[in-house]
Amino acid sequence: MGADVLAIDRFGAGGATAYSGGVFYAGETRFQKAVVSKTANRKCTNILKKELADVIRPDTLKRYCDNSADDLEWLAAFGVATGRRCVLGKTGYPPEGKFLYFSGNENVPEYKAIAKAAPRGHRTRGVGFSGYAYYDAISASAARDGVRTYGPHSRYAPCHGSGWSRDWRRST
Secondary structure, three states: OOOOOEEEOOOOOOHHHHHOOOEEEOOOOHHHHHHOOOOOOOOHHHHHHHHHOOOOOHHHHHHHHHHHHHHHHHHHHOOOOOOOOEEEEEOOOOOOOOOEEEOOOOOOHHHHOOOOOOOOEEEOOOOOOOHHHHHHHHHHHHHHOOOEEEOOOOOOOOEOOOEOOOOOOOOO
16 A cells, blocks of 8 residues: 655746756766776765865765665656766766766866766756756656645645645545
8 A cells, every 4th residue: 555645846847856957966877887987986975075065964975975876776767867978078068968977076186186087967868958857757757656746737726816725635
């Protein structure tokens, strides 16, 4: 027996995720291993620690890096498609047909001193900024699994005027 799940999307259609580049930063993924050496990504934590300074607790950052490859596979299981076609130089966002790239400062000498450079930005497949494809895949998967949604484009749309409908508890 499954859970009864309600997803709330206040603005509908994926919000900032849908408008983003659809990029997931990860280390030691199958895509990276196909393009660069299998040991090139072991220092993902060191790179992000330098990038973020003390913004994120060290244990949280380590857990993110240690689990990022599995998290990317989890997203893939829900239909978020990426790929291994790589841009080898630094770019703000990869061109069409490229899905793996150096999204941070991995190639800057002071970063190379703490970790071997590796492309860690994984772009969702799609045309242009592909956050919409990331959101669409997750949303479609949730719908297939019976997740109810609440937001401006759902049966439980917000009331006009002063806020959200209070009748969000009724079943679909």
